[in-house]
Amino acid sequence: MKTNDIILQTVTKITVFIIILFSIHLFFAGHYYPGGGFVGGLMTSGAIVLLLLAFDMKTVANVLPIDYKHLIGIGLFFAIGTGLGGLIFDAPFLTHAFTDVNLPLLGETSLHTAVLFDTGVFLVVIGVTMTIIQTIGEDE
Amino acid sequence: MSLLHLAILSPLLLAIAIPLLYKYFRQIHTGWFVLPLPIVLFIYFLQYISLTREGSAMIKSIAWIPSLDINFSTKIDGLGLLFALLITGIGSLIVLYSIYYLSKDKEKLNTFYVYLLLFIGAMLGVVLSDNLIVLYAFWELTSFSSFLLIGYWHHREKSRYGAQKSMLITVFGGLAMLGGFLLLYIMTGTFSITEIISHSDQIFTHSLFVPALLCVLLGAFTKSAQFPFHIWLPDAMEAPTPVSAYLHSATMVKAGIYVVARFSPIFAEDSLWLSLVAGFGIVTMFWGAFSAVKQTDLKAILAFSTVSQLGMIMSLLGVGAAAIHFEEIDNSYFTVATTAAVFHLINHATFKGSLFMVVGIIDHETGTRDIRKLGGLISLMPISFTIALIGAFSMAGLPPFNGFLSKEMFFTGMLGVAEMNILNLDTWSALFPIIAWVGSIFTFVYSMIIVFKSFTGKYQPEKLDRKPHEAPFGMLIPPLVLAALVIIFGIFPNILSETLIAPAMMSILPGFSFDVHISFWHGPKPELFMTLGVAVIGTILYLTLAKWRGVYGLLPEKLALNRFYDEGLEKAQYGSFRLTSTYMNGFIHTYLVYIFTFFIVILGTTLFVKDALSIDTANVAPVRFYEVILALIVAVSAISILFAKSRLTSIILLGAVGYTVALLFVVFRAPDLALTQLVIETVSVALFLLCFYHLPEISRSEERIRFRMTNAVISIGIGAIVTLIALSAHSTKLFDSIAHYYVENTYEEAAGKNMVNVILVDFRGFDTMFEITVLGIAALGIFTMIKLRLARRKEG
Numbered sequence: 001m002k003t004n005d006i007i008l009q010t011v012t013k014i015t016v017f018i019i020i021l022f023s024i025h026l027f028f029a030g031h032y033y034p035g036g037g038f039v040g041g042l043m044t045s046g047a048i049v050l051l052l053l054a055f056d057m058k059t060v061a062n063v064l065p066i067d068y069k070h071l072i073g074i075g076l077f078f079a080i081g082t083g084l085g086g087l088i089f090d091a092p093f094l095t096h097a098f099t100d101v102n103l104p105l106l107g108e109t110s111l112h113t114a115v116l117f118d119t120g121v122f123l124v125v126i127g128v129t130m131t132i133i134q135t136i137g138e139d140e
Numbered sequence: 141m142s143l144l145h146l147a148i149l150s151p152l153l154l155a156i157a158i159p160l161l162y163k164y165f166r167q168i169h170t171g172w173f174v175l176p177l178p179i180v181l182f183i184y185f186l187q188y189i190s191l192t193r194e195g196s197a198m199i200k201s202i203a204w205i206p207s208l209d210i211n212f213s214t215k216i217d218g219l220g221l222l223f224a225l226l227i228t229g230i231g232s233l234i235v236l237y238s239i240y241y242l243s244k245d246k247e248k249l250n251t252f253y254v255y256l257l258l259f260i261g262a263m264l265g266v267v268l269s270d271n272l273i274v275l276y277a278f279w280e281l282t283s284f285s286s287f288l289l290i291g292y293w294h295h296r297e298k299s300r301y302g303a304q305k306s307m308l309i310t311v312f313g314g315l316a317m318l319g320g321f322l323l324l325y326i327m328t329g330t331f332s333i334t335e336i337i338s339h340s341d342q343i344f345t346h347s348l349f350v351p352a353l354l355c356v357l358l359g360a361f362t363k364s365a366q367f368p369f370h371i372w373l374p375d376a377m378e379a380p381t382p383v384s385a386y387l388h389s390a391t392m393v394k395a396g397i398y399v400v401a402r403f404s405p406i407f408a409e410d411s412l413w414l415s416l417v418a419g420f421g422i423v424t425m426f427w428g429a430f431s432a433v434k435q436t437d438l439k440a441i442l443a444f445s446t447v448s449q450l451g452m453i454m455s456l457l458g459v460g461a462a463a464i465h466f467e468e469i470d471n472s473y474f475t476v477a478t479t480a481a482v483f484h485l486i487n488h489a490t491f492k493g494s495l496f497m498v499v500g501i502i503d504h505e506t507g508t509r510d511i512r513k514l515g516g517l518i519s520l521m522p523i524s525f526t527i528a529l530i531g532a533f534s535m536a537g538l539p540p541f542n543g544f545l546s547k548e549m550f551f552t553g554m555l556g557v558a559e560m561n562i563l564n565l566d567t568w569s570a571l572f573p574i575i576a577w578v579g580s581i582f583t584f585v586y587s588m589i590i591v592f593k594s595f596t597g598k599y600q601p602e603k604l605d606r607k608p609h610e611a612p613f614g615m616l617i618p619p620l621v622l623a624a625l626v627i628i629f630g631i632f633p634n635i636l637s638e639t640l641i642a643p644a645m646m647s648i649l650p651g652f653s654f655d656v657h658i659s660f661w662h663g664p665k666p667e668l669f670m671t672l673g674v675a676v677i678g679t680i681l682y683l684t685l686a687k688w689r690g691v692y693g694l695l696p697e698k699l700a701l702n703r704f705y706d707e708g709l710e711k712a713q714y715g716s717f718r719l720t721s722t723y724m725n726g727f728i729h730t731y732l733v734y735i736f737t738f739f740i741v742i743l744g745t746t747l748f749v750k751d752a753l754s755i756d757t758a759n760v761a762p763v764r765f766y767e768v769i770l771a772l773i774v775a776v777s778a779i780s781i782l783f784a785k786s787r788l789t790s791i792i793l794l795g796a797v798g799y800t801v802a803l804l805f806v807v808f809r810a811p812d813l814a815l816t817q818l819v820i821e822t823v824s825v826a827l828f829l830l831c832f833y834h835l836p837e838i839s840r841s842e843e844r845i846r847f848r849m850t851n852a853v854i855s856i857g858i859g860a861i862v863t864l865i866a867l868s869a870h871s872t873k874l875f876d877s878i879a880h881y882y883v884e885n886t887y888e889e890a891a892g893k894n895m896v897n898v899i900l901v902d903f904r905g906f907d908t909m910f911e912i913t914v915l916g917i918a919a920l921g922i923f924t925m926i927k928l929r930l931a932r933r934k935e936g
Contacts, residue, residue, distance in 0.1 A: 026815075031892035035812035036900065042819040047637075053145045069923065072916040094905045098891040110891050114901045121901070124912040128919040129823070135923045136830060 006056060012054035019047040027122055028115075037118035041125025048130060057137060068130035073121030082117040142200040144214045147181055148268055151261035155254045158362050162250035170249040171239035174257060178235060181264075182228035185221060192218045192643040198269060199334065209275075209331050215270035218643025222482065223398055225640070226489050230390045231260050233618035238382035238496055240615035241504065252292060252380070259285035263391050267398055272321040272331045279317065282392050283310045289387060290379040299704060302375035304706070309372045309436075317359025317399070323352035324406075330675045337405045338652065344409040353407045356399065357416055364396025366454060368426040370447040371701045377439040381500030386438060389446050389492035397450065397485065400457050408461035418557065418572070424447045424451025426575050429582035433685075434692045438499045438509040438594065442492065445535065445724035448583060451490045452550060455576075456481035459553045463649050474649075477553030479637075480656030482644045484546035486636060487534065491543060494622035495531040495590065498524050501611040501619075502594060506604045511589065513827050521610050523620070525595045527713025530623045534630065536587035537580060537671060537680070542629035544671070550576060551667040577670055584678030585685070592682075733854060740857040743865065753864060756871035767808050786833050795825040812896045 020043075028042030041087040049061045086095035141614050162170045191198060201213035216224070232241040235256070242249060262285055265278030281650075284307075291303030315569055321331070327343040328336045336343075343349055376388050387393070400417055407413040428448025435441045460478030463710070501524050502517065503509045518525045530541060537547030548622075554576040601607070629636060681688070747753050777796040784790045798821030805814035882895055882903065892898035900908050 030894060030897045031901075032894055034815060034894060034896075036812065036894070036897040038900075039812065039815045039819065042816070042823075046819065069920065072919060076913060076916060079905075079912060083905070083909065094909070096890065096902050096905070112891055114890070114892070114898070114905070117901045118897075121908060121912050124916055128915040131919040132922050134916055135926050136827075137924050 009054045012050055016047045016050055019043060019050065023047065024100060030033065030118060031112060031114065036126055037121030041122040042129065044122075044125050045129035045133070048126075049133060052133070052137070056132070066130075068127045068134065071123045071127030072131065073127075075120045075125075075127060077121030078119075079117055082113055082120065085113065142202075142214075143184075144198070144200050144216060144268065145212065147184055147201060148214060148261060148264045149179065150177060151257040151264070155257035155261070158254050158257065159250045162253075169239050169244045171242070173233065174253050175235045175239070177257075178228045178231035178260065182225065182232055185224045185228055188216050188221050189639050189643075191779060192216070192221050193639055195643060195646045197334075197647075201270075202273070202545050209325075210273045211271055211331075212270045212274055213270040213332065216268060217647045218640070218645070219398070219647035220268045222486070222640050223394070224264055226394070226486070227260060227263045227267070227391050230386060230493055230622075233493065233621055234382045234386040236498070237385070237615060237618040238380070240612055241382055241500055242380065251719040252289075253936065254290040255285050255292070255381075256386075259289065259387065259392070263395070266395050271296055272324065272333060275333075276314070276318050276321055279363075279395065280311070280314050283307065283314055283363075283397060286310070286387050286392055287377075289383045290376045292380055292383065293378070296378065298375075299378040301374070302378040304370040306376045308709075309369055311371065313362025316355045316362075320355030320357075320359065323355065325350065329802055333402065339569075340406045340409060343406070343879045349407075349410065350412065353410060353413055353485075356403055356407070357413070360396035360399040361405075361420060362396070363399070364393050364450050364454065365424075365447050365518055366396070366451060367427050367447075370424060370428065370444075371705055373447055374435075374440050374443040377437070377443050381439070381496060381503060385493050385496030385500065386440075388443065389496055390489040393446060393450055394485065394489075394863045395451075397457065397481075400454060401481070401644075404457065404648050405650050406463040408463075411547050412464050414458050415837045416458070417461065418455045421451045421453070421455025421458055421573050422554075422572055422579075424448065425455060426579035426582070427451075429579045429586065433582055433588040433589065434689075435586075436614045438502065438511060438514075439496075439589060441511075441590055442496055442499060445583070445586055446488075446492060448579065449492065449535070450482070452576075452579075453481050453484050453488070455572075456484065456550060456553050456758050457648070459557055460648065474553075474556070475558065475645075476549050478645050479641060480546050480549030480553055481554050482641045482648075483542075483633070483636070484550065486640070487542040487546050487626070490622045490625045490629065491531040491534040491541070492526050494619040494626065497615075497619035497622070498528045498531065499590075501615060505606070505609060505611060505614075507606050508604060511593040513600060513603040514594040516595070516598035518595040520599075521595070523610060523616055525591075527616075527619045527623045528591050528595065530626050531619075532587040532591040534626045536584040540630050542633065543625050543626075544630065545633055547580065548667045548671060551580075551670050552665075554718050557664060573670075577674065580674045581678045581681065582672050585682050588678070588682045589685075600625050716847050733850065736854045736858055740854065742856075742863050743861050747861070747864060747868065752872070753868050759873070764807075767804070770800050770804050770807060774804070791825060791828045791832060794828070795821060797915070798825070810896075812894070819891070835871055 023040045023046075025042030027037060028035075028044055030036030030040065047061065048064065051063070052087035063072070083094040086093055086097075089095075094115045094117075096112065096117070098110055098114070100113050101109055103109050110118075154174065158170060158173070161173045165173075188198070195218070197215055197217035199213060199215045201211050204210050204212045208749060238252070238256075259282060259533065261277045262281035265276055266282060269278060271277040287303050287307040290306055291299050293299045294303075324336055324343075325331055327346045327348055328339045330336060330339075336635040362369040373388055373393065377384055379388070404413070425448050428444045428446075428451055430450060432441050432444035456477045460474045460481055463474035463478070469574040477927045499509060503880065506514065506517070508514065517552060531932070534541035534543035537543050551573065723730075774797055777800065781790050781793045781797075784793060798817065802814045802817040802821065805811075805817055882899060884897045886892055886895045890898045890902040891903065
């Protein structure tokens with residue numbers, strides 16, 4: 001019997017974006033409200049897992065042609081790079097800096113190097129969860 | 141660096157060059173390159189006689205580790221010079237002998253001479269060092285080079301056995317001696333022997349004095365093969381004969397004698413030193429002589445005879461050191477004893493060296509050392525016979541050889557023990573001359589066995605592998621020189637007394653004046669009659685040897701010391717194996733039991749010993765309704781896991797615990813934690829389910845966890861301990877939390893309002909950086925574990 005996942009797939013197509021938006025929200029809100037790179041990363045991978053469940057691995061790989069192992073490296077690079085950035089300005093390792101900038105559209109916004117660090121966390125978490133799930137999923 | 145340092149180090153330096161010389165001059169026997177060095181050193185050391193005969197000494201020092209008071213300081217005085225001359229003198233003869241003994245084509249001469257040179261350098265270092273640590277370093281180097289030399293023919297099992305045995309015993313003693321040296325350092329604050337001697341009266345009452353004394357003596361006794369540590373020496377006879385002659389009769393085994401002599405001024409204040417040295421010495425003297433008669437191998441006889449002679453020297457040193465202990469009484473006996481010790485030290489080196497060389501010649505020419513196969517060699521090897529006769533008669537203590545003189549003085553010293561009752565042993569002192577006398581009789585018997593069993597009697601060519609003939613002349617030179625010395629020292633003993641013996645005695649007994657009088661050896665004294673008795677009874681015993689040999693069968697094999705050693709070693713190995721296999725059984729369960737038990741015992745004891753247990757409810761927040769509910773859910777689910785029948789239930793219950801904990805985080809106002817906990821719990825439950833799904837069929841039979849009392853007790857104990865510690869820790873807050881800082885500065889310093897996140901990425905971002913690294917490693921680990929299946933790939 002051929003199963004038909006039309007409902008699941010359609011719901012997924014809509015839900016994934018909501019989840020991703022939510023995760024991005026969690027990520028960016030992290031410095032002021034509950035959330036941050038860790039939960040944000042987990043949520044994003046949750047969205048991808050949902051895609052994996054609704055579609056098959058090959059389709060998802062086509063849609064998101066990412067080697068998640070590279071994400072781990074890029075994330076770590078972000079985190080350590082942020083730390084090293086402090087050294088350039090003659091400050092100790094991992095000293096963060098922030099400033100308030102008046103951006104067009106967004107208005108008065110605080111820009112913070114800690115966000116770069118959190119981006120590192122975000123990417124590593126996505127990379128790790130997806131690597132684990134994909135590896136185990138592909139395993140016979 | 142002075143010339144003296146160079147002299148000590150020169151053998152070690154030459155040892156570096158030996159392999160090259162061996163490689164590029166294959167036509168020339170490597171020994172010829174070695175030979176000049178000990179001769180030059182001998183001549184070099186001879187010139188110091190003029191310095192030491194006045195009783196003065198020369199100290200040269202170079203800094204090695206000055207911050208630890210470890211300096212390569214050398215001291216040449218009477219005692220050191222005597223040993224240095226023995227080492228280099230006999231060393232020269234041994235090298236010459238080895239040139240003829242070892243075949244250039246069949247043996248690996250490079251290793252032999254490297255080991256030998258290492259040994260010569262180490263031995264010179266031992267006797268000329270003034271620093272305890274340097275002395276110890278050279279001491280161990282003698283042990284190691286001796287180990288290498290004994291195991292020179294390492295393809296033979298007996299060589300390896302003997303090498304291992306000597307190594308274990310001498311290093312055991314060496315380490316004990318190091319302990320003694322360190323104790324001396326603690327007492328005096330210096331490693332310099334000269335300075336320690338000058339402080340010797342102060343440390344006499346120190347509580348560490350006796351331990352230090354015992355440790356140093358242990359080192360000396362093991363090295364010098366004293367009872368009951370003598371068992372390594374007979375097994376060391378598997379070494380090539382030049383090695384046996386050099387190390388195991390003339391030099392290394394006298395390192396212990398040297399240490400006893402050197403440290404007498406420090407330790408002889410205590411009568412314990414005297415009784416131990418003299419007591420063990422005399423027992424060794426008797427036991428060695430008694431055991432030697434039983435042997436059938438010539439080298440074994442000589443080994444036990446060396447043990448016996450070393451015991452004799454040791455006991456003389458013990459008696460002689462009484463001069464320091466008993467200052468009030470007439471010290472003529474002690475003087476004689478010390479003179480005898482030093483004199484016999486020289487004599488023993490001469491006659492034992494020559495005897496070993498003769499035995500080597502017999503072995504070399506006939507192919508056997510077994511006295512049951514030998515006999516009638518007198519006409520075939522007349523020169524060897526003469527040398528053996530001189531050496532053996534000297535060893536037996538017969539005139540006109542030097543052994544006679546030292547044996548007479550030995551009796552004088554031992555009679556002194558009995559007469560003066562100096563060892564505070566009351567009637568036991570009387571035993572000393574008796575044991576000495578009986579031991580001397582056995583000495584006489586085995587000396588006769590060596591000469592007459594091998595050279596006289598019936599010639600048995602059918603038992604020999606080759607046709608024996610006289611050795612090449614080069615091989616005969618060294619024993620001839622030594623035999624000549626035996627006679628010269630016997631007839632003109634005073635050429636030594638002023639030059640070597642008196643200066644050496646000044647080092648052993650500082651602060652005494654000596655008039656060394658070896659010359660008056662004639663006169664009808666008790667000693668002479670004792671010697672006569674030895675000769676008469678010894679001859680009778682030798683002639684009736686076959687009749688009383690059964691005596692040796694009386695000693696049960698179980699009591700033999702070798703058996704004790706072998707079984708001890710075996711039992712130690714087996715025992716430690718058993719011990720290890722009882723607690724290292726390979727079950728993780730058992731190891732967890734150990735870990736948790738230690739956890740409970742250590743923490744529980746600390747809690748009660750330190751009186752840290754306190755429960756204070758003043759700071760406790762009021763309990764709310766939600767918390768009670770959630771705690772109950774957690775408790776019920778956790779306990780239900782224990783009684784769950786299927787794994788699926790356990791996994792779901794575990795998930796329930798996890799989600800309830802997330803709810804607890806909510807209740808306790810930790811939204812970040814709650815979020816993360818929810819997601820992570822979901823992921824881990826999914827992973828558990830995955831593991832569960834992949835379990836192999838066979839072990840899938842689902843059953844309840846079996847109840848074990850120990851597990852229950854331990855887990856309840858762990859829970860109780862952790863709870864108690866948590867309560868106690870909560871009740872005793874010693875200082876305020878640092879959380880205020882974060883609360884105040886999160887926005888000011890880090891421009892954030894989520895304090896948890898600010899701490900994670902900003903205040904303590906360093907931790908986070910490595911936590912994500914941990915995650916990355918875990919992911920890569922899982923990836924490699926699953927993808928990289930070498931074992932399966934090989935099968936497929």
